[in-house]
Amino acid sequence: MAEVHDRPPEQFTLKLRRYDPESGGAPYWDEHTIELEPHRSVLEAILQARDRFDGSIGIRCSCRQAICGSCGIRVNGEPALACHTHLDAAKLSAENGVIEIEPMGNMPVIKDLIVDMDAVHWKKIQRVTPWLLAKQPVPEREYLVSKEAMVDVTQTMACIQCGACVSDCLAMEVDPGFIGPAALAKAYRFVGDPRDDEQFERLNDLAQDPQGIFDCTHCFKCVQACPKDVNPMGQIMRLRRIAIGDHHIVDQNNGERHEAAVTGLIRNYGLLHEAEMIPRSYGGNSWFAKFTPAAGKELLSSLPVIIKGVLRGKMNPKIAIFGHKIPSADLKAVQAIYDKIESRPERYELNLYIAGEDEETAPVAAAVAAGTSADGGETPDAGETPNAPTSPEGSANQ
C-alpha cells in the first residue's frame, strides 16, 4: 500500500461561513479552492485560503496537533477540530464535494470561525467550581490516593476544552442556560476525586438547579462530538447515579422521582406503565401519587392531551388503569434480578474506556456492524465476583 504521505496535492473547495458583527453586515458564504495533499488538515486548508486569497478570514488555532482545543469549528455540519480533520475525509462527507466550514454552534460569533468561548463555555465551566475543595486536614506532603481512583477520573481529564460538545448540545439549543456537557463532565472530575470534600454539596447544587444534571436530554450528541472520548453524557449519568443512589438527593426537578418511577414500574409490571409514569414522576413512586398537588396540577394541564388520546383509542382504558404485565413467572424472575443486584453493597460497573475490549470479541463487533451473525463465542465460566472488568472504584465513584 502506498504511503498516504506520498499522495500528490489535490484541489479542495472550501465553503466558509463569514461574519463580522462589527461590520453591521449579514453573514455570508465565501468559496475558495486550495491545493494540498489529501492527508493534510482542514486547518491547513483554511490557513492557505487566508494566506493566498483573503487575509481577513478569522480562525483561532495554536498547537495544530489536537491538544490545545483552539480550532473547534463545524465541518459539513458536524463539530470537529480543524487540525484533526483530514481533507480527504472532509470531502467524503461533504455534499457535492464542497467542504462546508462554519463556526461552532450555541456560542456567539466574534468573527468568522471564532466564537466567544468566554460568554458561554468558560462561564459554564466556572459554574461548577472547577477546582478541588480539599479534605481537611491537608496532609503535610501529598495526598495518597489509589491508582484506580485517579484512573477513574482520567476520562474527564482528557477534555481539552475545545467546546465541540457545547456546540452540538441539543438541550442547550432550546435552553441556553443548561450547564451543559463540558462543564458537567468537569464536575464529575471533582465529584469522582476522593480528595474532594464536597461531593454531596456539589451534587445537590447540580441536581437542584433546573438547568443542571436533569436538564440533559440524553441525545448522545456530545458523545459523538467529543474528539477525546470524554463521553460527557456518560459522566452526567454518573453524576445522577451518585446523587440519587449514594446521596439520596430528592431534587425539585423530578429527576429522582422520574428515575424511581420508571425503575419501580418496570419492577412491578415488567413493562413501562405509561399512565402511571407522569403522576409518579411528579408526585412520588406510589399509586397515590396522582392525588398529590404536584401531579394533579400536571395532569390537569395535560387534560386536553389525555382526553384526545383516549378518544382516539391511543390509550386502552384497561391498560391505562391496570397497566400491562409480563407473565407472572417472568415478573418474579425480573424482580429476583432487581433484588439480587440492588442488594449488593457496591454497584458493579464496567467502564470500557478503562477496561478496554477483549481482543477475541473484535470479530463479533465487526459481524454485528456488517449485519451478519457471528459465532456463538465462548461460554464463560460463571464467576460471581470478577475483578478485572470493574471500574476501579466502588459505588462512591461510579
Place this chain on the structure above:
Amino acid sequence: MKVAYWPGCVSRGFTPELHGSMAKVAPLLDIELVELDRACCTGAGVIAEHNQELADTLNARTFALAQQVDGAELMMNICSTCQGAQSECQERLDANAEYRAHVNTTLAAEGLTYETGLTNKNFLWLLVEEIGLESLAARVKRPLTNLKVGPFYGCYIVRPRERLGIDAEHPRDHYLDQVIDALGGTVIEYAGMRKCCGFPIITMNKEASLKQAGRHLGDAADADADCLVTPCPLCHLNLDLQQPLAAGVVGRELNMPVLHLPQLVGLALGLDPKELGLGRHVVKPTSVIDWSTSVVAAAA
C-alpha cells in the same frame, strides 16, 4: 425470515397502532414474528442511569430469550430507544468475557445464558439490510407518489455511530430516506431530522421538551412536508400525542401527522389506512392527506 421480535412497551401501551401495524405488515414482507412476550422493558436508558449492572442483566435476559427462539435468524425491535438501550448493554456484554460471565451468573437462576453474537436490528435496519430496498420496492402496490415525507430519526438509532454499526458501508443514519424513496415518496430534509424529540425530559423540563418537538415539527412544515415518519414510539409520543401542547409552546399551528415506520410501509404495500391505525393519532393523517386514491397525494 423468522425473527425473535421485541415490540417494546410503548408500542403495546400508548401507541398500540405501532405494534398492530407491524403485525399486519410482517406477512407482506415474509417476516415471521416470534414475540418475546416474556422479556421486560429495556429501561430506556433510565435503568442504566440508575444501575448499570441491572440494565445489562435485564437486557441480557432478553437477549438470552431471543437466542432460544428456534430458527430465528436475528432479533428485531420496532423502537429506536430499545435499539439504543440494548446496543449499549450489548456493547459491554460482548466486550468483556468476565463481565458477561458475571451477568450470566444472575441469569443462571432461570437457566438462561447470553452468548455473544446476537444480531439485534431495528425494523428499519432489517428492511434495508435483510429484505433489501429493491425487494421492498418490488412489493409496493400503492406508491407514495407526491407524498412529501420528512424522516424523523431521533437520537437513539443514529448516535453513537460506532456502537450502532454506522459507517460508509452501512449508512444506517440515512436508511429512512432510502426507504421513503423505495416506497415512491419524496424525502423532505429539514433541520431537526436527527435531533432530540424532547421526550426524555418531558417530566423534568416540560417547556424545553415541547420546544424541541415543536421546533422540529415547525421546521418540517416550513420545508413543506406532508407528514413525518419515525422508527421510535417515544418520539411519536412527543411529536404526535403532545403536538397540541408543543404548538402552544412554539406559538404556531403545526398540524403535522407523524407516522410510525410500519404504517408508512403498510400504506405503500396496499394496506387500508384504518387497519394500520392511522385514525388513532392525535393529528390524524387522514385529515391532512387523501389516502383514498390509488396514488397517494397531498390533499388540496
